[in-house]
Amino acid sequence: MMREKWIGGVLLLLVGIFTDVQGAFIGINIGTDVSDLPSETDTVALLKAHQITHVRLYNADAHMLKALSNSGIEVMVGITNEEVLSVGESSSAAAAWINKNVAAYLPSTNITAIAVGSEVITSIPHAAPVLVDAMNYLHKALVASNLNFQVKVSTPQSMDIIPKPFPPSTATFNYSWGPTIYRILQFIKNTNSYYMLNAYPYYGYTSGDGIFPLDYALFRPLPSVKQIVDPNTVFHYNSMFDAMVDATYYSIEDFNFSGISVVVTETGWPWFGGSKEPDANTGNAQTYTNNLIRRVLNDSGPPSQPKLPISTYIYELFNEDKRPGPVSEKNWGVMYTNGSAVYPLSLSDSSQITGNSSGVFCTAKANADPDKLQDGINWACGQGGANCTPIQRGQRCYLPDTIVNHASYAYNDYYQKMKSAGGTCDFDDTATISAVDPSYGACKFSGSSNSSKFTGLTPASVAPSTAVGGWSSNLQVSNLQYLIPAAFLALLLL
Template sequence: MLLISKSAGSATGGRSIAEGLIWNFRGRMKPGKWQVTAFLLVTFMLYDVSGAFIGINIGTDVSNLPSAADVAAIIKAHQVTHVRLYDADQNMLNALAGSGIQVMVGVTNEEVLGIGESPSVAAAWVNKNVAAYVPQTNITAIAVGSEVLTSIPNAAPILVRAMNYLHNALVSSNLNFQVKVSSPQSMDIIPRPFPPSTATFNSSWNSTMYQFLQFLKNTRSFYMLNAYPYYGYTKGNGIFPIDYALFRPLSPANQIVDPNTLFHYTSMFDSMVDATYYSMDALNFSGIPILVTESGWPWLGGTNEPDATLENAETYNNNLIRRVLNDSGPPSQPTIPINTYIYEMFNEDKRSGPTSEKNWGVFFANGTTVYPLNLGSSSQVTGNSSGVGVFCVAKQKSDSGALQAGLNWACGQGQANCTAIQVGQPCYGPNTLQNHASYAYNDYFHKMQSIGGTCDFGGTATVTNVDPSYGSCIFAGSSSSNTSGGTTPSAFGPTSTIDSGSTSTLELDYPINQMDENGIHLHAVSYNKEEFASADMDDWKVGLFI
């Protein structure tokens, strides 16, 4: 299969996209490409690239940020071996002392200008934020700013100078072999990342990038890359299938192949990494390993962000972890691991921008995971045993008929505990379809998520981190709730059996003000046994509600 690229545009957040069309093609790789690859493999032996790892970014724009000691405890409990800080917070650096965890500290974008203008400022920064903590805290890298070229382009002329000053300060402290200096770059500086073999940096940055890469080469550092297939897919206008972004297998008709190298790309992530390798090669630099400093997927978005879902985030991050820990590189560098930091530890709810921008976190503040996640080198998948902080509620303005069907199913086949929304119980009022459906949906979601249940209900439900509890009505997942997920509840749906001789009816519609003893709403609409028996309830369960 041959993929011919079209020009790609900018993506939200400063990340680029690739677009293309697919045709059938057969051929063989040019011998020269293998020679280049062999040269790169030899060069990489000069760098510390042994053993793939997964790290995590720790942002702090969080309303209820745990203490540094609690953050460190969560990291240790999940056997995370590498963390990235966006600054050099002294509390976090002290909390990580003695843990052996490798720490990347950050120079903020606001600090870049001052450091780039003065060697003494750079030396003071290193003394205060690095030398003062090693060896107790295992600081191994300094990230100078974040996407400086695309976020604060006026600082571009002094970026490499700032990096040089910091490196010189490390040399003076005899820390230059332990601590490497680099600067994370956005995919946006590569305007046409597909096909990877023809990718180049934006020519307006050529002078800066040449100096930047020369510094990395001279100091044996690595190229820090922020790679977000989420943006590549959502801004790609449907050119690439979502399976390509989520590391899912591609059908034979949707194979993504570079027409020049005939390399098959099974994921957009690999394609982005290779596009960066080829962009460096276009400036005659090779042998500089890539470290992915940010990659992830948001688990909650606004109404215009349909791909920011819990299911997609869980799929992406778990597949990303598997991909990285298989210890292989992209097609052009198959033996060079793609060490990666997941973005990010907590939801940064104080960030500006769309809903998705605030919901990339994989942990809640209490240390539970947002969704089952396989972290570190262990094969164990860490589940959200309590589900605290995430709720499944009915969407506003949903069709009442669809809501009714979802409520009936949740309290029936879905086995949600609907006792609390019966007359006289704490969640009965307000006596609205919206309120009752939200409670039932959420109870089902928390009890069934660990065995495959999701928050959909025919498109009438959505996941939120806003606690819907009120008064004495406590929703599962609330910090005030004793409810834990992951177990199969007792059925509160219909318990009577319909036999072939019965002429009884099942009453499964919305109540005026009544429920039966099993928690099923009663209404004048009823279904006789023949109608109920002919209803394809299994299709409802599989196709709509789970």
């Protein structure tokens, strides 16, 4: 899948990085085919406020790179596919590109990698013959500027260049592209860089004609009778993500290379699709992203390379509503530009949680029926005795004005008051227990230790609300905009 985007200003409010001291990190891709993007200055202010430390830009926008100055954020800049040909045909063009887009910003802007094109071999095959030339010219320009130890050069490729990724042990690159792939691997080895992989279990599942179960694509446990096992190595694969990464390692080995690490430069799951894309929904997207975060942060590699953690960039920050193609193409983002989350994200299984990780909270399910949520709010705020004043218009927990946010506050207030007397967190199966403190900004949920110093952001504007049953909720967007737990933002962050 071709991922060419212009990276200018972006209001990055979210999942940047959660990194272990020496382990894997999770970063975020930022595309800008988005309506109503904020300024670059506002973007970087948000990044710094939330301690986001890794981002991938799809080009080298001057305004964004300047705004990132002195932020400490690690930046992967991109050479667009349109630029590959000119850079690959001229060493002077490559040197000029480095001088203009890298050297001019270092060291104040922390550029650490250059992604040369996006899936060039499969998306613009006519440029493949000069792809490695472009990489070599860029690296030589970095050497000339004494920046080659600071900035690595590589090129993201899709899983499409591995025709048969399962079983992983027999996977190999498409030999029709063998010479180009060999040169890429030789370049990576010689320059101590890494292989950039775009891995999408969503496509592996939806194009697989039912060969693999959905749970396998979503990192969910499989029953013993359905375990996915490589018959040659007897390695058990608990997720399609791991199998894709391992298929890449075996393909690299098949070309007689070793010691090359894989970084996943894109992965994600669309949260909304057309009538023929039923698997693109918020429930699957939330499950995939949460489980991906937990998987990456456990700092282990795939079965064949257990000691090589899999640093990963999530695709993507915002829904790119201007992108062409099917409905799902526009709905990969985890955030809306107003700062609210498309679906709740949780790091409850991560030791890096900094909020009230020892407590439990009762929150609304992201994909619950809006009518049931409204019934739950009415009951909790009425017969249940919850204090729902904070979610009224103008009060500290009113924004974001979504039914999921309001239900979460009401449910949790009831639960914290009544759990010792037998109160449950169910509300007609619209609620769930979470270890993530959902407090944000001035809105503190009952049961919060208030230990986190995070001072979350509230959207600058929201759609008009509709009062139902006496309690305000925005039913028009209730199935779209969801509260992002402060613990998540405080965590995504190192």
